[in-house]
Amino acid sequence: MTTHTTRMLIIGSGPAGLSAAIYGARAGMQPIVVQGLQPGGQLTITTDVENYPGFRDVIQGPWLMEQMQAQAEHVGTRVIWDTIVDIDLASGSPFTATGDSGDTYVGDVVVIATGAQAKWLGVLGEQELGGKGVSACATCDGFFFRGKKVAVIGGGNTAVEEALYLTNHSDDVTLIHRRDELRSEKILQDRLFANPKIKVLWNKQVTRFLGDPAGQGLASLELKDTVTGAVSDFIADGAFVAIGHKPATELFKGKLPMDENGYLLVEPGTPRTSIPGVFACGDVMDHIYRQAVTAAGTGCMAALDAERFLAHREFEAGKELPSVAAY
Numbered sequence: 001m002t003t004h005t006t007r008m009l010i011i012g013s014g015p016a017g018l019s020a021a022i023y024g025a026r027a028g029m030q031p032i033v034v035q036g037l038q039p040g041g042q043l044t045i046t047t048d049v050e051n052y053p054g055f056r057d058v059i060q061g062p063w064l065m066e067q068m069q070a071q072a073e074h075v076g077t078r079v080i081w082d083t084i085v086d087i088d089l090a091s092g093s094p095f096t097a098t099g100d101s102g103d104t105y106v107g108d109v110v111v112i113a114t115g116a117q118a119k120w121l122g123v124l125g126e127q128e129l130g131g132k133g134v135s136a137c138a139t140c141d142g143f144f145f146r147g148k149k150v151a152v153i154g155g156g157n158t159a160v161e162e163a164l165y166l167t168n169h170s171d172d173v174t175l176i177h178r179r180d181e182l183r184s185e186k187i188l189q190d191r192l193f194a195n196p197k198i199k200v201l202w203n204k205q206v207t208r209f210l211g212d213p214a215g216q217g218l219a220s221l222e223l224k225d226t227v228t229g230a231v232s233d234f235i236a237d238g239a240f241v242a243i244g245h246k247p248a249t250e251l252f253k254g255k256l257p258m259d260e261n262g263y264l265l266v267e268p269g270t271p272r273t274s275i276p277g278v279f280a281c282g283d284v285m286d287h288i289y290r291q292a293v294t295a296a297g298t299g300c301m302a303a304l305d306a307e308r309f310l311a312h313r314e315f316e317a318g319k320e321l322p323s324v325a326a327y
């Protein structure tokens with residue numbers, strides 16, 4: 001078993017973690033990134049990405065994450081394939097974490113970038129058609145369905161917001177909900193019902209996604225009426241599963257403050273958690289924007305704050321300030 005010691009321990013290797021690593025490495029903090037079970041994060045399970053700045057043409061999510069990792073390593077980050085299974089935050093800095101491998105990680109600061117996972121229905125065809133008509137992110141993929149017929153599945157705020165957003169691209173949006181009323185806020189419901197581009201199918205459960213015979217994409221959704229049991233087919237070019245997200249915060253339960261859905265709470269407008277030296281960035285602390293570029297932005301903020309935290313502490317301790325590389 002090995003002990004890995006670093007000034008900056010980063011948990012998670014999505015856009016937030018790798019952006020923190022790039023900034024941290026360039027500030028001389030020799031970061032270690034522990035990748036977790038999904039090296040590269042959520043973008044590795046999608047195909048086309050058209051909204052990450054810097055690329056005129058559509059790029060591939062996995063390729064983008066390979067580039068971010070290569071950049072982070074190039075400037076001095078160590079990326080380790082392991083998953084953190086335990087962490088002691090209560091004893092203060094330096095913080096000690098344990099990996100699934102049995103290795104120990106000791107970091108003067110910790111950057112939590114463990115992200116979130118979209119919840120899926122778990123029905124036939126959903127995985128196979130992911131990125132080929134079935135999506136969990138209207139902001140990310142709505143643009144690909146301009147002028148087409150789309151369905152949104154869900155009944156909470158996320159679903160209503162996704163349906164409203166999709167009317168920017170489509171005049172034919174159908175919200176499919178398994179109950180006869182929505183759970184979302186009243187004001188959102190008012191906007192939904194007032195929008196002529198949106199229809200609602202009540203009491204319908206999606207039981208399967210069906211692809212077209214040519215294998216090009218989604219053809220239809222199989223629906224079951226939750227009252228009568230009748231099965232029907234709903235033709236759509238795109239389907240957006242909008243039943244919420246689950247932040248990866250099990251590890252921090254009882255150790256850091258969270259909201260009612262398990263998102264880490266930070267000081268507003270900053271990546272600072274309630275424990276000095278522990279920072280959170282990306283989707284794990286952001287249930288609103290959930291984009292690669294916002295995750296990267298807060299990753300940058302976490303690294304800048306981490307560097308300032310260490311510089312301040314070392315100054316207070318009468319030590320010589322570390323040389324700070326240009327950001």
Ligand SMILES: Cc1cc2nc3c(=O)[nH]c(=O)nc-3n(C[C@H](O)[C@H](O)[C@H](O)COP(=O)(O)OP(=O)(O)OC[C@H]3O[C@@H](n4cnc5c(N)ncnc54)[C@H](O)[C@@H]3O)c2cc1C
Nearest residue numbers: 012013014015016036038041042084115282283290291292
């Ligand atoms: C299908 C899909 C398509 C998308 N398309 C777009 C798009 O086109 N444009 C866009 O901007 N956004 C898109 N998004 C959203 C975007 O992917 C996320 O907003 C972004 O990836 C969040 O980055 P993150 O670094 O916060 O977390 P994530 O990308 O979720 O990464 C979390 C990381 O934490 C690691 N981790 C978790 N637990 C542990 C642990 N215990 N120990 C160590 N590591 C751990 C994981 O392995 C992973 O590496 C899409 C999302 C999905 C699901």
